[in-house]
Amino acid sequence: MKRIEKYGKLIAxxxxxxxxxxxxxxxxxxxxxxxxxSAGGGQIVNLGAQTTIHExxxxxxxxxxxxxxxxxxxCFVRVKVFCGADVEIxxxxxxxxxxxxxxxxxxxxxxxxxxPDPSDxxxxxxxxxxxxxxxPEGESKDDFNVVVIQECTPAVYxxxxxxxxxxxxxxxxxxxxxxx
Amino acid sequence: MRKVTYGLLGLASALLLGSTIGxxxxxxxxxxxxxxxxxxVSQIGxxxxxxxxxxxxxxYDEDEWKTSSNAGDDSDSGVLLQNMLKKGExxxxxxxxxxxxxxxxxxxxxxxxxxxxxxxxTKENESGDMEKVTTLSPKLIDLELANEDRWIKxxxxxxxxxxxxxxxxxxxxxxxxxxxxxxxxxxxxxxENILIDGQVASAAEVRDDGKGTITTVYKYDGVxxxxxxxxxxxxxxxxxxxxKSAWGVDAAALGIL
Numbered sequence: 001m002k003r004i005e006k007y008g009k010l011i012a013x014x015x016x017x018x019x020x021x022x023x024x025x026x027x028x029x030x031x032x033x034x035x036x037x038s039a040g041g042g043q044i045v046n047l048g049a050q051t052t053i054h055e056x057x058x059x060x061x062x063x064x065x066x067x068x069x070x071x072x073x074x075c076f077v078r079v080k081v082f083c084g085a086d087v088e089i090x091x092x093x094x095x096x097x098x099x100x101x102x103x104x105x106x107x108x109x110x111x112x113x114x115x116p117d118p119s120d121x122x123x124x125x126x127x128x129x130x131x132x133x134x135x136p137e138g139e140s141k142d143d144f145n146v147v148v149i150q151e152c153t154p155a156v157y158x159x160x161x162x163x164x165x166x167x168x169x170x171x172x173x174x175x176x177x178x179x180x
Numbered sequence: 181m182r183k184v185t186y187g188l189l190g191l192a193s194a195l196l197l198g199s200t201i202g203x204x205x206x207x208x209x210x211x212x213x214x215x216x217x218x219x220x221v222s223q224i225g226x227x228x229x230x231x232x233x234x235x236x237x238x239x240y241d242e243d244e245w246k247t248s249s250n251a252g253d254d255s256d257s258g259v260l261l262q263n264m265l266k267k268g269e270x271x272x273x274x275x276x277x278x279x280x281x282x283x284x285x286x287x288x289x290x291x292x293x294x295x296x297x298x299x300x301x302t303k304e305n306e307s308g309d310m311e312k313v314t315t316l317s318p319k320l321i322d323l324e325l326a327n328e329d330r331w332i333k334x335x336x337x338x339x340x341x342x343x344x345x346x347x348x349x350x351x352x353x354x355x356x357x358x359x360x361x362x363x364x365x366x367x368x369x370x371x372e373n374i375l376i377d378g379q380v381a382s383a384a385e386v387r388d389d390g391k392g393t394i395t396t397v398y399k400y401d402g403v404x405x406x407x408x409x410x411x412x413x414x415x416x417x418x419x420x421x422x423x424k425s426a427w428g429v430d431a432a433a434l435g436i437l
Contacts, residue, residue: 032422033224033289033415037236039249039258040408042302045271047381047398054392069393072270116268152394156378157272171384174399 046072051112051152053079054123062129066150068112068122074155075112076165078105081129082147088132089146095125111155111163225287226413229366230260231280236411239286260407261374273381279323279374283411285357285365291413292423292436293357295331295370297349298408299323301400313403318347320377321405327368330354332434352429352436356416376405 050069055062066077078101081089091098091106099107108124115122129148135141155163225239225246236249236258249258264277283293299321301313319341325331331351333341340346351370358364383399414426423431431437 032418032425033222033240034413034422034426035224035226035238035240035245035287036410036412037226037228037238037247037249037258038256038408038410039228039230039236039260040298040406041260041262041264042404042406043261043264043271044402044404045273045376045380045400047384047401049396050393052393150392150394152396154381154396155272157275159274159276159375161272161275163272171386171396172382174383174385174397 047154049073049075049152049154051075051077051150053148053150055148060131062131062146062148064127064129064148064150066108066112066124066152068115068152069118070114071116071118072114074114074163075152076108076155076163076167077112077124077150077152078107078167079127079148079150080105082149083131084144086134086141087144087146088134090130090132092128092130093125094128097125098127105151107165112152222415223288224291224413224415225285226291226293226411227284227286228258228409228411229280229282229284230258231263231278234284235260237286260409264374271376273376273378276324276373276375279371279407280369281371281409282369283353283357283367283413285359285361285413287413288359290356290358290416292353292416292419292431293367293411293413294350294352294427296410296412297323297351297371298347298406298410299349300347300406301403302406303400303403310404313400316380316400316403319343320380321407322375322377323371323407324373324375325351325370326372327370330368331370332436334429334434352431352434354436357413374407 048070052067052069054065054067057063062081064079066079068075068077083089091100093106097109099109101107106127108127112124113122129146131146133141133144151167153165153167153169156166157163223240225237225241227234227237227239229235233250234248236247236256238245238247238256240246247256249255250262251257251259261279264279265271281295283295285291285293299318301316301318301321302310303313305311330353332354334350334352337346337348337350341349353367353370357367380400380403381398385397387395387397389395412427414422416422419437420431423429423436
């Protein structure tokens with residue numbers, strides 16, 4: 001009988017505690033009207049550029065064409081021709097899209113679009129560089145070098161989406177963080 | 181003793197039976213005219229609008245939660261930025277894209293609202309799962325905020341967000357967003373445009389193969405920027421306590437009441 005009394009008290013107190021807990025829970029869950037919604041999304045940022053120079057030679061004239069080999073990114077390109085002092089270069093550009101800069105580079109002014117279809121590559125119009133070698137009288141010349149270099153820079157857009165070239169870009173290298 | 185127990189049991193049964201019959205009789209002997217009454221309980225609801233279109237909605241209606249989104253009615257969460265680019269278009273860094281975000285009170289009662297905006301970068305790893313890129317700052321995902329006099333930033337977070345240390349930004353709408361008031365049930369936009377900062381392309385290497393091909397390789401090629409928005413709404417009745425309970429902030433101190 002004593003045991004029953006002892007457990008009876010325990011059961012009664014447990015029941016009371018449970019009841020109070022339940023009462024508290026009920027009160028807070030019924031307290032306020034709330035609701036929520038959510039949404040999310042994003043896009044992939046594709047970066048990368050690849051350009052290839054194509055040169056052909058005819059009648060002592062180099063025909064220079066640059067190809068944008070990137071599948072996704074547009075870019076701007078420029079070329080520069082290096083040669084010795086006894087070699088003269090005369091440029092011709094039938095398309096009118098190349099512009100000679102004060103720094104000796106020839107800039108292809110339109111943006112060079114990406115080539116999403118490799119069978120239909122995106123190419124510049126040809127820039128023709130006619131090579132004339134001045135050999136002083138009584139001398140002969142066996143060989144000479146004319147070197148063409150090309151550079152590219154990704155198209156940079158303004159807030160309205162107009163592309164432009166930034167030839168002053170200095171990359172931080174692969175180890176640096178972009179937010180520093 | 182046993183007799184007393186049986187006696188009491190019998191009495192209790194008789195009383196119970198008697199009371200049942202009594203009430204049944206009452207129901208049978210009195211008819212009232214039929215009235216149809218619909219009890220309206222407080223129905224709260226909220227929607228998120230992107231460029232004027234509802235992307236996600238959750239309303240309490242006829243005793244159940246009704247959700248819908250532009251990802252399909254079965255999905256609780258809507259999809260943002262799915263019309264950001266035209267078909268075949270690629271993201272241009274530094275270009276502004278329209279991303280007008282508003283909140284609509286689509287329920288039956290007035291409410292206070294807040295939004296939580298998450299900006300972060302992810303990239304697919306070798307096993308094909310998306311994982312967070314923690315070396316790129318969230319601030320390079322430049323969501324242009326608007327109407328900052330109506331959408332109040334949580335002052336505790338402002339400095340951390342400015343430094344790009346925190347990816348979650350909380351904005352609290354100042355004042356009550358009324359129900360069933362047409363255009364007035366829609367907030368002014370809390371964001372207008374989104375722009376991806378060109379800084380993301382600053383880590384790169386130029387490789388020349390010596391055969392006329394120049395390749396620029398970018399560290400963050402193929403990263404995905406993510407924008408998640410959560411909208412919370414709470415009743416206006418007993419607002420100070422309701423907001424404290426639901427959002428854990430002091431609404432009076434924030435100046436949104």
